[in-house]
Amino acid sequence: MAQLWHSLTGPWRALPARRRQRLTWACSILLLLIFPLVDKAFKWGVVNDVTDVLVLVILSLGLNIVVGYAGLLDLGYAAFFAIGAYATGVLTWPGHPLQWNFWIVIWAAVIVAAFFGIIIGTPTLRLRGDYLAIVTLAFGEIVPVVMRNLGSLTIGIGPWRLVSDFNLTNGVQGLNPVGRPSLFGFTFSFDPTPWYYLILVIAALVIFANVRLQDSRLGRAWMALREDETAADCMGVDPIRTKLLAFAIGASFSGFAGAFYAAKLQAIFPELFKFNLSIMILCMVILGGMGNIKGVVIGGMLLQLFDRVILTQTTFFVRYIGQTFHIAPLATVDLSLWRWFFFGLAMVVIMVLKPEGLFPSAARRAELHAADEETAQPAERG
Amino acid sequence: MALLEARRISKQFGGLAAVSDLSLDIEKGAIASLIGPNGAGKTTFFNMVSGIYKPTSGQMVLDGREIGGLRPNRATALGLGRTFQNIRLFSNMTALENVLVGMNCRLKSAWYGALLRTPSVVQEEAKARQRAQELLVYVGLGGKGETVAKNLPYGLQRRLEIARALATQPKLMLLDEPTAGMNPLETVDAMALIKRVRDELGVTILLIEHDMKVVMSISEYITVLDYGAKIAEGTPEQVRANPRVIEAYLGKGVAAGIRRAKQQVVAKTER
Numbered sequence A: 001m002a003q004l005w006h007s008l009t010g011p012w013r014a015l016p017a018r019r020r021q022r023l024t025w026a027c028s029i030l031l032l033l034i035f036p037l038v039d040k041a042f043k044w045g046v047v048n049d050v051t052d053v054l055v056l057v058i059l060s061l062g063l064n065i066v067v068g069y070a071g072l073l074d075l076g077y078a079a080f081f082a083i084g085a086y087a088t089g090v091l092t093w094p095g096h097p098l099q100w101n102f103w104i105v106i107w108a109a110v111i112v113a114a115f116f117g118i119i120i121g122t123p124t125l126r127l128r129g130d131y132l133a134i135v136t137l138a139f140g141e142i143v144p145v146v147m148r149n150l151g152s153l154t155i156g157i158g159p160w161r162l163v164s165d166f167n168l169t170n171g172v173q174g175l176n177p178v179g180r181p182s183l184f185g186f187t188f189s190f191d192p193t194p195w196y197y198l199i200l201v202i203a204a205l206v207i208f209a210n211v212r213l214q215d216s217r218l219g220r221a222w223m224a225l226r227e228d229e230t231a232a233d234c235m236g237v238d239p240i241r242t243k244l245l246a247f248a249i250g251a252s253f254s255g256f257a258g259a260f261y262a263a264k265l266q267a268i269f270p271e272l273f274k275f276n277l278s279i280m281i282l283c284m285v286i287l288g289g290m291g292n293i294k295g296v297v298i299g300g301m302l303l304q305l306f307d308r309v310i311l312t313q314t315t316f317f318v319r320y321i322g323q324t325f326h327i328a329p330l331a332t333v334d335l336s337l338w339r340w341f342f343f344g345l346a347m348v349v350i351m352v353l354k355p356e357g358l359f360p361s362a363a364r365r366a367e368l369h370a371a372d373e374e375t376a377q378p379a380e381r382g
Numbered sequence B: 001m002a003l004l005e006a007r008r009i010s011k012q013f014g015g016l017a018a019v020s021d022l023s024l025d026i027e028k029g030a031i032a033s034l035i036g037p038n039g040a041g042k043t044t045f046f047n048m049v050s051g052i053y054k055p056t057s058g059q060m061v062l063d064g065r066e067i068g069g070l071r072p073n074r075a076t077a078l079g080l081g082r083t084f085q086n087i088r089l090f091s092n093m094t095a096l097e098n099v100l101v102g103m104n105c106r107l108k109s110a111w112y113g114a115l116l117r118t119p120s121v122v123q124e125e126a127k128a129r130q131r132a133q134e135l136l137v138y139v140g141l142g143g144k145g146e147t148v149a150k151n152l153p154y155g156l157q158r159r160l161e162i163a164r165a166l167a168t169q170p171k172l173m174l175l176d177e178p179t180a181g182m183n184p185l186e187t188v189d190a191m192a193l194i195k196r197v198r199d200e201l202g203v204t205i206l207l208i209e210h211d212m213k214v215v216m217s218i219s220e221y222i223t224v225l226d227y228g229a230k231i232a233e234g235t236p237e238q239v240r241a242n243p244r245v246i247e248a249y250l251g252k253g254v255a256a257g258i259r260r261a262k263q264q265v266v267a268k269t270e271r
Helices: A002-008 A010-014 A017-042 A047-069 A078-092 A102-124 A129-149 A192-214 A217-227 A229-234 A239-265 A275-288 A293-324 A335-353 A362-376 B042-049 B072-077 B095-106 B111-116 B119-138 B154-167 B184-201 B212-218 B236-241 B243-250 B252-270
Strands: A153-157 A160-166 B002-013 B016-027 B031-035 B057-062 B080-082 B172-176 B204-208 B221-226 B229-234
Touching: A002 A010, A017 A047, A017 A192, A047 A078, A047 A192, A047 A217, A047 A239, A047 A275, A047 A293, A078 A102, A078 A129, A078 A239, A078 A275, A102 A129, A102 A239, A129 A275, A192 A217, A192 A239, A192 A293, A192 B111, A217 A229, A217 A239, A217 B095, A217 B111, A229 A239, A229 B072, A275 A293, A275 A335, A293 A335, B002 B042, B002 B204, B016 B042, B016 B204, B016 B221, B016 B229, B031 B042, B031 B184, B031 B212, B042 B057, B042 B080, B042 B172, B042 B204, B072 B080, B072 B095, B080 B154, B095 B119, B095 B154, B111 B119, B119 B154, B154 B172, B154 B184, B184 B204, B184 B212, B212 B236, B221 B236, B221 B243, B229 B236, B229 B243, B236 B243, B243 B252
Parallel strands: B031 B204, B031 B221, B080 B172, B172 B204
Antiparallel strands: A153 A160, B002 B016, B002 B057, B221 B229
């Protein structure tokens, strides 16, 4: 079996590494581009789900900058997603006088999210590790609560009122509807395919930014901070600037995702941005391999595939077994209620067996490889 | 004019005076050493020069500019490089990346430059990589650029720290126990490297060292600290003969014994 696989993949491995990489890229891009057609042909009807998955992948790529590159454990990342979505909602909701064009609003959402990235980043600059995690956790909890309560905003000093009882976020009901994008006279509506292509473009932009930043002066400064903040400072890396840039750029990605998500869903309300979402995104980053773009994308997709497809399919399967063999508890089971249990289990297994993630970065793989060589030939010294 | 001038530097940790009233001049182009028993305040002094600690009082002037209380990255930008007593490399990054981080403050590309990758950014990056490779070759790490730092043998990790510090283009380099934990052969190599850095690159060196063979053979000027205060300074010969230094290192009794023995020898030879 192994030999058969070996001979089948022989011509592929004979290609130079760069060619292989390019072919892989070309194939995956082509697959992603024709996916809606395939979906239509086979009547899967999952384009909408895949679009939602891509939103989460973009979020995990943004979090990858903060957690993966700069090593700042952020447990409240969904807050920036909420801020991006609400910025879009506020600027396009018919209840407000503004109603800007979506293509302007999406950039406004990015800027607002980046701004709040700096706002939350500033008080945490001196914090490390667990303390930072707690503060970001609190920020993630605060934002939805604030959104819920901004249904009646009053700003004033004493008797003087700047704003009185202004309905910014429409409270618990949230903003509905949100302005839709339109392009060359075509308005995005309930057909998921145009949304799919739009998110594909955004995902491409975000991946592009991730790749370019990773191998740049700033990317190296982030990683140096992650490794040893004091040493990085002594080597001329300004920790304040560098951390704030990580927060701002990481948050700006979720601004994109938030704007898109709000427009696609046509409604936003505080319940969408709960703590679970932050944890889900963090799980996606950790599962694939922190600090590695390919790992984060594939790991995130796998987790979502598991959540949306495998869990429901397995539920049907288990129920079928329960009905066939008359086992009452199995016949009525709903495994999707157990999703957090399975996520937790997956995290524990990953942390024990493969702490660098499913698809570790080249550097980490090289390092594991070197460790293997060392144990194989202990006599050799460099 | 001296490259580094410390004027009456003190550092208090609560009630403990780690360094008190220390004045020190390091001449440009010198290899100078800071020695003293454990807990004498040597590393505390290094941390004040490099900006990790802010001196409680006193002035620290590097090449005519006050650096006391500046944040470490500002001091680095003004020409201060250092290594650490316990190696503090970016252990999960490659050797080349470690050196490139050292160049960080000499590069100009901003985040948008990294995104757009303009010709000037590409050129700067290529130059930086070439320079980093040269530095790796210089310290004897040629061909190890792609090795992850923590997988390098101990001696090479020390060398990589020096390469990383050199990448910041320092005027003054602080080496905190550069030969600690090395075998005699590695120690000889490390001393040769330090000499080369001074002779060929013109970097002034101030080092902390416990190995007296290293200190006496490499340094041109030695300052001795004990309990945070300067007790002696001068050339290796002067310091070696200084009774207060012997006292600090070996204790009063032994020092007195040595003095007595010397007197006896002198008396004998006179007789």
